[in-house]
Amino acid sequence: MSFKTTFLAASTAVFLALPAFAAGIEVQDPYARSASEMATTGAAFMVIANGTDVADRLIGVASDAAEKVELHTHREDSNGVMRMIHVEEGFELPAGGEIVMERGGHHVMFMGLTAPMAQGDMIDLTLTFEKAGEVAVQVPVDLERQPQAGAHGGMNHGGMKKD
Numbered sequence: 705m706s707f708k709t710t711f712l713a714a715s716t717a718v719f720l721a722l723p724a725f726a727a728g729i730e731v732q733d734p735y736a737r738s739a740s741e742m743a744t745t746g747a748a749f750m751v752i753a754n755g756t757d758v759a760d761r762l763i764g765v766a767s768d769a770a771e772k773v774e775l776h777t778h779r780e781d782s783n784g785v786m787r788m789i790h791v792e793e794g795f796e797l798p799a800g801g802e803i804v805m806e807r808g809g810h811h812v813m814f815m816g817l818t819a820p821m822a823q824g825d826m827i828d829l830t831l832t833f834e835k836a837g838e839v840a841v842q843v844p845v846d847l848e849r850q851p852q853a854g855a856h857g858g859m860n861h862g863g864m865k866k867d
Contacts, residue, residue: 727756727835727837728755728836729752729753729797729831729833729839730753731750731751731752731831731839732750732751732752733750733751734748734749734750734829734841734842734843734844735748735749735844735846735849736748736749736769736812736821736827736843736844736845736846737749737821737845737846737847738814738817738821738847741820741821742820743820743821744815744816744817745770745815745816745817746769746770746813746814746817747776747811747812747814748812748814748827749805749807749811750805750843751802751803751804752797752802752805752831754798754799754800754801754802756799756800757800758799758835759796759799759801760797760833760834760835761793761794761796761797761833761835762775762794762797762832762833763793763833764794764831764832765829765832766829766830766832767812767814767827767828767829767830768818768828769814769817769818769819769827769828769829770814770815770816770817770818771815771816771818772814772816773812773813773814773829774790774812774813774815775790775791775794775795775810775811775812776788776789776790776811776812776813777789777791777809777810777811778808786808790813791810794834795810797833807851821845822845822847823845823847824845825844825845826842826845827842827844827845828841828842828843829841829842
């Protein structure tokens with residue numbers, strides 16, 4: 705491998721490891737996954753931090769990775785079953801606070817994937833905020849990452865019993 709190729713690869717890796725910033729909004733540790741290479745759906749997870757003293761709201765998301773991309777969360781229904789729902793109003797981002805997007809909670813949902821999600825692929829994602837505007841993020845596909853302790857850890861679209 706030539707020096708130029710090695711330098712370019714190293715520079716790209718460092719660039720992609722940096723969080724995305726815009727108008728005081730920082731996207732940290734983004735990753736995406738699907739249940740399998742044959743899956744038609746997938747999800748993206750991240751922490752979105754607001755470094756300003758003004759509250760904002762994540763109101764939209766877009767990507768060419770799927771036919772439809774939405775903000776979702778899980779809510780318990782009257783029978784105690786956790787259900788995934790589309791959150792049309794988006795997510796509040798408090799001043800100096802954060803939105804934690806994790807399995808079993810808030811997340812970006814990809815429906816009708818345009819290509820299989822493969823380990824190491826990058827997905828271009830645009831987050832739209834009420835005040836900060838658009839934040840472009842490159843999200844790596846990580847099919848091997850395990851859920852954080854306390855997360856429900858699944859993408860069960862029909863329902864999930866809450867512990």
